[in-house]
Amino acid sequence: MAPHEIQLDTYESGFYKYLLSDHADTNKKSEMKIVWRNVILLTVLHIGAMHGLYLCVAQVMWTTFFFGLFNVIFAGLGITAGAHRLWAHKSYKAKFPLRLLLVIMNSTAMQNSAIVWVRDHRMHHKYSETDADPHNSKRGFFFSHMGWLAVRKHPEIKAKRHTLDMNDLWSDPLLRFQYKYFAFLGALFGIAIPSYIPTLWGEKLENAFFVVGILRYVYSLHGTWLVNSAAHIWGMRPYDKTINPAENLLVSIICLGEGFHNYHHTFPWDYKTAELGNYTFNLTTLFIDVMAKIGWAYDLRSVTPDVIENRVKRTGGRSHKTNAHE
Ligand SMILES: [Zn+2]
Numbered sequence: 001m002a003p004h005e006i007q008l009d010t011y012e013s014g015f016y017k018y019l020l021s022d023h024a025d026t027n028k029k030s031e032m033k034i035v036w037r038n039v040i041l042l043t044v045l046h047i048g049a050m051h052g053l054y055l056c057v058a059q060v061m062w063t064t065f066f067f068g069l070f071n072v073i074f075a076g077l078g079i080t081a082g083a084h085r086l087w088a089h090k091s092y093k094a095k096f097p098l099r100l101l102l103v104i105m106n107s108t109a110m111q112n113s114a115i116v117w118v119r120d121h122r123m124h125h126k127y128s129e130t131d132a133d134p135h136n137s138k139r140g141f142f143f144s145h146m147g148w149l150a151v152r153k154h155p156e157i158k159a160k161r162h163t164l165d166m167n168d169l170w171s172d173p174l175l176r177f178q179y180k181y182f183a184f185l186g187a188l189f190g191i192a193i194p195s196y197i198p199t200l201w202g203e204k205l206e207n208a209f210f211v212v213g214i215l216r217y218v219y220s221l222h223g224t225w226l227v228n229s230a231a232h233i234w235g236m237r238p239y240d241k242t243i244n245p246a247e248n249l250l251v252s253i254i255c256l257g258e259g260f261h262n263y264h265h266t267f268p269w270d271y272k273t274a275e276l277g278n279y280t281f282n283l284t285t286l287f288i289d290v291m292a293k294i295g296w297a298y299d300l301r302s303v304t305p306d307v308i309e310n311r312v313k314r315t316g317g318r319s320h321k322t323n324a325h326e
Pocket residue numbers: 084088089121125264268
Protein backbone atom coordinates (compact mmCIF):
# COMPACT_ATOMS: atom_id res chain seq x y z
CA MET A 1 0.00 0.00 0.00
CA ALA A 2 1.38 3.40 -0.97
CA PRO A 3 1.86 6.03 1.76
CA HIS A 4 -0.81 8.20 0.17
CA GLU A 5 -3.33 5.38 0.37
CA ILE A 6 -2.77 5.14 4.09
CA GLN A 7 -3.20 8.87 4.34
CA LEU A 8 -6.49 8.73 2.46
CA ASP A 9 -7.84 5.89 4.54
CA THR A 10 -7.01 7.33 7.90
CA TYR A 11 -7.42 11.06 7.42
CA GLU A 12 -10.72 12.58 6.42
CA SER A 13 -11.60 16.04 7.53
CA GLY A 14 -14.67 17.11 9.49
CA PHE A 15 -18.27 17.15 8.35
CA TYR A 16 -17.63 15.97 4.80
CA LYS A 17 -16.14 12.65 5.67
CA TYR A 18 -19.64 11.55 6.58
CA LEU A 19 -21.13 12.60 3.28
CA LEU A 20 -18.94 11.90 0.32
CA SER A 21 -16.06 9.63 1.11
CA ASP A 22 -15.02 6.53 2.99
CA HIS A 23 -17.48 5.02 5.37
CA ALA A 24 -15.26 2.59 7.23
CA ASP A 25 -15.22 0.07 4.42
CA THR A 26 -13.10 -2.40 6.33
CA ASN A 27 -15.76 -4.79 7.57
CA LYS A 28 -16.41 -7.29 4.80
CA LYS A 29 -19.71 -8.45 6.24
CA SER A 30 -21.13 -4.94 6.42
CA GLU A 31 -21.49 -4.37 2.67
CA MET A 32 -25.07 -3.17 2.93
CA LYS A 33 -24.90 -1.83 6.44
CA ILE A 34 -26.57 1.55 6.65
CA VAL A 35 -24.44 4.48 7.81
CA TRP A 36 -27.04 6.30 9.89
CA ARG A 37 -24.94 9.42 10.29
CA ASN A 38 -25.08 9.92 6.53
CA VAL A 39 -28.79 9.13 6.33
CA ILE A 40 -29.51 11.75 9.00
CA LEU A 41 -27.21 14.29 7.33
CA LEU A 42 -28.77 13.76 3.90
CA THR A 43 -32.26 14.00 5.42
CA VAL A 44 -31.46 17.25 7.23
CA LEU A 45 -29.92 18.67 4.04
CA HIS A 46 -33.02 17.84 2.02
CA ILE A 47 -35.34 19.36 4.64
CA GLY A 48 -33.15 22.49 4.50
CA ALA A 49 -33.37 22.48 0.71
CA MET A 50 -37.19 22.24 0.85
CA HIS A 51 -37.23 25.28 3.13
CA GLY A 52 -34.87 26.99 0.65
CA LEU A 53 -37.30 26.15 -2.16
CA TYR A 54 -40.16 27.71 -0.19
CA LEU A 55 -38.11 30.86 0.48
CA CYS A 56 -37.13 30.93 -3.19
CA VAL A 57 -40.78 31.11 -4.25
CA ALA A 58 -42.10 33.17 -1.34
CA GLN A 59 -39.65 35.90 -0.45
CA VAL A 60 -36.16 35.77 -1.92
CA MET A 61 -34.94 38.80 -3.92
CA TRP A 62 -34.41 38.37 -7.67
CA THR A 63 -30.75 39.33 -7.32
CA THR A 64 -30.31 36.55 -4.74
CA PHE A 65 -32.06 34.05 -7.02
CA PHE A 66 -29.72 34.88 -9.91
CA PHE A 67 -26.74 34.81 -7.58
CA GLY A 68 -27.86 31.28 -6.61
CA LEU A 69 -27.92 30.31 -10.30
CA PHE A 70 -24.45 31.81 -10.75
CA ASN A 71 -23.30 29.67 -7.82
CA VAL A 72 -24.77 26.54 -9.40
CA ILE A 73 -22.54 27.14 -12.43
CA PHE A 74 -19.53 28.37 -10.44
CA ALA A 75 -19.52 25.31 -8.15
CA GLY A 76 -20.59 22.98 -10.95
CA LEU A 77 -17.61 23.90 -13.10
CA GLY A 78 -15.39 23.13 -10.11
CA ILE A 79 -16.62 19.54 -10.46
CA THR A 80 -16.96 19.22 -14.25
CA ALA A 81 -14.01 21.28 -15.53
CA GLY A 82 -11.92 20.73 -12.39
CA ALA A 83 -12.32 17.40 -10.59
CA HIS A 84 -13.65 15.56 -13.63
CA ARG A 85 -12.05 16.74 -16.87
CA LEU A 86 -8.79 18.20 -15.52
CA TRP A 87 -7.86 16.10 -12.49
CA ALA A 88 -9.61 12.73 -13.00
CA HIS A 89 -9.03 12.39 -16.76
CA LYS A 90 -6.13 14.78 -17.45
CA SER A 91 -7.95 15.76 -20.66
CA TYR A 92 -6.23 19.18 -20.67
CA LYS A 93 -3.56 21.04 -18.73
CA ALA A 94 -4.07 24.17 -16.64
CA LYS A 95 -1.72 26.94 -15.54
CA PHE A 96 -1.54 28.00 -11.90
CA PRO A 97 -4.22 30.76 -12.01
CA LEU A 98 -6.77 28.35 -13.49
CA ARG A 99 -5.85 25.57 -11.07
CA LEU A 100 -6.26 28.02 -8.17
CA LEU A 101 -9.63 29.17 -9.51
CA LEU A 102 -10.75 25.56 -9.99
CA VAL A 103 -9.72 24.63 -6.44
CA ILE A 104 -11.89 27.50 -5.14
CA MET A 105 -14.79 26.48 -7.40
CA ASN A 106 -14.33 22.84 -6.43
CA SER A 107 -14.36 23.73 -2.71
CA THR A 108 -17.58 25.70 -3.28
CA ALA A 109 -19.19 22.50 -4.62
CA MET A 110 -18.49 20.68 -1.32
CA GLN A 111 -18.33 17.26 -2.97
CA ASN A 112 -15.29 16.42 -0.92
CA SER A 113 -11.71 17.31 -1.85
CA ALA A 114 -10.75 16.85 -5.49
CA ILE A 115 -8.35 14.04 -4.51
CA VAL A 116 -11.09 11.96 -2.88
CA TRP A 117 -13.56 12.76 -5.70
CA VAL A 118 -11.03 11.71 -8.34
CA ARG A 119 -10.16 8.50 -6.51
CA ASP A 120 -13.84 7.45 -6.53
CA HIS A 121 -14.22 8.52 -10.16
CA ARG A 122 -11.16 6.65 -11.39
CA MET A 123 -12.51 3.54 -9.64
CA HIS A 124 -15.84 4.17 -11.41
CA HIS A 125 -14.16 4.15 -14.84
CA LYS A 126 -11.65 1.40 -14.20
CA TYR A 127 -14.14 -1.04 -12.65
CA SER A 128 -17.32 0.34 -14.20
CA GLU A 129 -20.48 -1.48 -13.12
CA THR A 130 -18.75 -4.05 -10.95
CA ASP A 131 -18.61 -4.24 -7.14
CA ALA A 132 -15.43 -2.15 -7.20
CA ASP A 133 -17.35 0.76 -8.80
CA PRO A 134 -18.38 3.01 -5.84
CA HIS A 135 -21.77 3.78 -7.45
CA ASN A 136 -22.28 0.59 -9.44
CA SER A 137 -25.44 1.22 -11.46
CA LYS A 138 -26.18 -2.52 -11.65
CA ARG A 139 -27.34 -2.15 -8.05
CA GLY A 140 -30.23 0.04 -9.17
CA PHE A 141 -31.15 3.68 -9.70
CA PHE A 142 -31.33 4.68 -6.05
CA PHE A 143 -28.04 3.03 -5.08
CA SER A 144 -26.11 4.63 -7.97
CA HIS A 145 -27.81 7.99 -7.37
CA MET A 146 -27.38 8.58 -3.64
CA GLY A 147 -27.82 5.25 -1.86
CA TRP A 148 -24.11 4.48 -2.19
CA LEU A 149 -23.42 7.33 0.24
CA ALA A 150 -25.75 5.86 2.85
CA VAL A 151 -24.19 2.38 3.12
CA ARG A 152 -20.73 1.07 3.80
CA LYS A 153 -18.62 0.67 0.70
CA HIS A 154 -18.30 -2.75 -0.91
CA PRO A 155 -15.09 -4.56 0.19
CA GLU A 156 -14.01 -4.89 -3.47
CA ILE A 157 -13.47 -1.12 -3.55
CA LYS A 158 -10.89 -1.26 -0.82
CA ALA A 159 -9.37 -4.46 -2.24
CA LYS A 160 -8.75 -2.86 -5.66
CA ARG A 161 -8.06 0.73 -4.70
CA HIS A 162 -4.30 0.13 -4.62
CA THR A 163 -4.37 -0.43 -8.39
CA LEU A 164 -4.99 3.29 -8.94
CA ASP A 165 -2.11 5.69 -9.47
CA MET A 166 -2.95 8.97 -7.71
CA ASN A 167 0.56 10.41 -7.67
CA ASP A 168 -0.26 13.02 -10.31
CA LEU A 169 -2.71 14.61 -7.87
CA TRP A 170 -0.59 14.21 -4.75
CA SER A 171 2.27 15.97 -6.51
CA ASP A 172 0.18 19.18 -6.85
CA PRO A 173 0.65 21.35 -3.71
CA LEU A 174 -2.66 23.11 -4.35
CA LEU A 175 -4.56 19.82 -4.23
CA ARG A 176 -2.65 18.65 -1.16
CA PHE A 177 -3.58 21.93 0.55
CA GLN A 178 -7.24 21.55 -0.41
CA TYR A 179 -7.25 17.95 0.85
CA LYS A 180 -5.75 18.90 4.19
CA TYR A 181 -7.98 21.90 4.90
CA PHE A 182 -11.10 20.79 3.10
CA ALA A 183 -13.46 21.13 6.09
CA PHE A 184 -12.52 24.79 6.41
CA LEU A 185 -12.39 25.55 2.66
CA GLY A 186 -15.75 23.87 2.01
CA ALA A 187 -17.45 25.74 4.86
CA LEU A 188 -15.90 29.04 3.74
CA PHE A 189 -16.51 28.88 -0.03
CA GLY A 190 -19.56 26.60 -0.03
CA ILE A 191 -21.61 28.14 2.80
CA ALA A 192 -20.15 31.24 4.48
CA ILE A 193 -19.30 33.39 1.44
CA PRO A 194 -22.42 32.50 -0.63
CA SER A 195 -24.58 33.23 2.44
CA TYR A 196 -22.87 36.55 3.16
CA ILE A 197 -22.69 38.12 -0.32
CA PRO A 198 -26.49 38.57 -0.80
CA THR A 199 -26.67 40.53 2.47
CA LEU A 200 -24.65 43.22 0.67
CA TRP A 201 -27.72 44.06 -1.44
CA GLY A 202 -30.11 43.81 1.50
CA GLU A 203 -31.09 40.14 1.46
CA LYS A 204 -31.87 38.44 4.79
CA LEU A 205 -29.09 36.15 5.96
CA GLU A 206 -31.58 33.30 6.46
CA ASN A 207 -32.79 33.55 2.84
CA ALA A 208 -29.24 33.60 1.51
CA PHE A 209 -28.19 30.65 3.66
CA PHE A 210 -31.09 28.41 2.69
CA VAL A 211 -31.28 29.38 -1.00
CA VAL A 212 -27.70 30.06 -2.12
CA GLY A 213 -26.11 27.78 0.49
CA ILE A 214 -28.29 24.72 1.10
CA LEU A 215 -30.74 24.61 -1.85
CA ARG A 216 -27.94 25.30 -4.33
CA TYR A 217 -25.81 22.58 -2.71
CA VAL A 218 -28.53 19.93 -2.80
CA TYR A 219 -29.43 20.83 -6.41
CA SER A 220 -25.77 20.46 -7.45
CA LEU A 221 -25.46 17.14 -5.61
CA HIS A 222 -28.42 15.74 -7.54
CA GLY A 223 -26.93 17.08 -10.77
CA THR A 224 -23.74 15.10 -10.19
CA TRP A 225 -25.63 12.04 -8.96
CA LEU A 226 -27.81 11.97 -12.10
CA VAL A 227 -24.70 11.31 -14.20
CA ASN A 228 -24.09 8.16 -12.16
CA SER A 229 -27.73 7.04 -12.12
CA ALA A 230 -29.89 8.33 -15.01
CA ALA A 231 -27.04 8.57 -17.55
CA HIS A 232 -26.12 4.95 -16.78
CA ILE A 233 -29.68 3.78 -17.49
CA TRP A 234 -31.59 5.93 -20.00
CA GLY A 235 -30.49 7.11 -23.45
CA MET A 236 -28.95 6.03 -26.77
CA ARG A 237 -25.64 4.14 -27.01
CA PRO A 238 -24.20 5.24 -30.38
CA TYR A 239 -20.50 4.75 -29.56
CA ASP A 240 -20.48 1.50 -27.59
CA LYS A 241 -23.69 -0.47 -27.34
CA THR A 242 -22.06 -3.06 -25.05
CA ILE A 243 -21.89 -0.70 -22.05
CA ASN A 244 -24.67 0.88 -19.96
CA PRO A 245 -23.59 4.56 -19.96
CA ALA A 246 -25.88 6.43 -22.37
CA GLU A 247 -26.36 9.79 -24.10
CA ASN A 248 -28.78 11.66 -21.85
CA LEU A 249 -29.56 15.22 -22.94
CA LEU A 250 -31.52 16.18 -19.82
CA VAL A 251 -28.60 15.19 -17.58
CA SER A 252 -26.29 17.20 -19.82
CA ILE A 253 -28.43 20.30 -19.40
CA ILE A 254 -28.56 19.88 -15.61
CA CYS A 255 -24.91 18.91 -15.22
CA LEU A 256 -23.20 21.39 -17.58
CA GLY A 257 -22.49 18.91 -20.38
CA GLU A 258 -21.72 15.72 -18.48
CA GLY A 259 -24.68 13.65 -19.71
CA PHE A 260 -23.14 12.49 -23.00
CA HIS A 261 -22.04 9.50 -21.05
CA ASN A 262 -21.79 6.77 -23.69
CA TYR A 263 -19.27 8.95 -25.51
CA HIS A 264 -17.45 9.77 -22.28
CA HIS A 265 -17.01 6.15 -21.19
CA THR A 266 -15.84 5.29 -24.73
CA PHE A 267 -13.38 8.20 -25.05
CA PRO A 268 -12.72 9.37 -21.46
CA TRP A 269 -9.68 11.46 -22.40
CA ASP A 270 -11.64 13.91 -24.61
CA TYR A 271 -11.91 17.29 -22.83
CA LYS A 272 -15.33 17.87 -24.47
CA THR A 273 -16.80 14.59 -23.08
CA ALA A 274 -19.02 14.67 -26.17
CA GLU A 275 -19.04 14.60 -29.96
CA LEU A 276 -22.07 16.86 -30.43
CA GLY A 277 -23.86 19.55 -28.47
CA ASN A 278 -20.83 21.59 -27.49
CA TYR A 279 -21.63 25.21 -26.49
CA THR A 280 -25.36 24.51 -26.48
CA PHE A 281 -25.65 21.75 -23.88
CA ASN A 282 -22.04 21.64 -22.75
CA LEU A 283 -21.17 24.75 -20.79
CA THR A 284 -18.04 23.08 -19.44
CA THR A 285 -16.53 22.78 -22.93
CA LEU A 286 -17.25 26.47 -23.52
CA PHE A 287 -15.55 27.33 -20.23
CA ILE A 288 -12.43 25.28 -21.06
CA ASP A 289 -12.25 26.78 -24.58
CA VAL A 290 -12.45 30.31 -23.13
CA MET A 291 -9.68 29.41 -20.67
CA ALA A 292 -7.61 28.10 -23.60
CA LYS A 293 -8.20 31.39 -25.49
CA ILE A 294 -6.72 33.42 -22.63
CA GLY A 295 -3.85 30.95 -22.27
CA TRP A 296 -4.79 29.44 -18.90
CA ALA A 297 -5.70 26.02 -20.37
CA TYR A 298 -3.54 24.20 -22.91
CA ASP A 299 -2.84 20.78 -24.46
CA LEU A 300 -6.55 20.06 -24.87
CA ARG A 301 -7.00 16.41 -25.85
CA SER A 302 -9.71 15.32 -28.21
CA VAL A 303 -10.72 12.52 -30.57
CA THR A 304 -10.61 12.87 -34.36
CA PRO A 305 -13.78 12.19 -36.42
CA ASP A 306 -12.22 9.13 -38.13
CA VAL A 307 -11.33 7.53 -34.76
CA ILE A 308 -14.93 8.10 -33.65
CA GLU A 309 -16.25 6.65 -36.92
CA ASN A 310 -14.07 3.54 -36.69
CA ARG A 311 -15.14 2.93 -33.14
CA VAL A 312 -18.81 3.43 -34.00
CA LYS A 313 -18.53 0.88 -36.83
CA ARG A 314 -16.94 -1.61 -34.46
CA THR A 315 -19.01 -1.25 -31.29
CA GLY A 316 -21.64 1.44 -31.89
CA GLY A 317 -25.40 1.26 -32.08
CA ARG A 318 -27.66 2.31 -34.94
CA SER A 319 -28.37 5.65 -33.30
CA HIS A 320 -25.10 7.08 -34.65
CA LYS A 321 -25.24 8.61 -38.11
CA THR A 322 -22.35 6.34 -39.23
CA ASN A 323 -24.40 3.22 -38.58
CA ALA A 324 -27.84 4.63 -39.28
CA HIS A 325 -28.25 3.06 -42.75
CA GLU A 326 -27.01 -0.43 -41.99
ZN1 LIG B 1 -15.29 10.43 -16.15
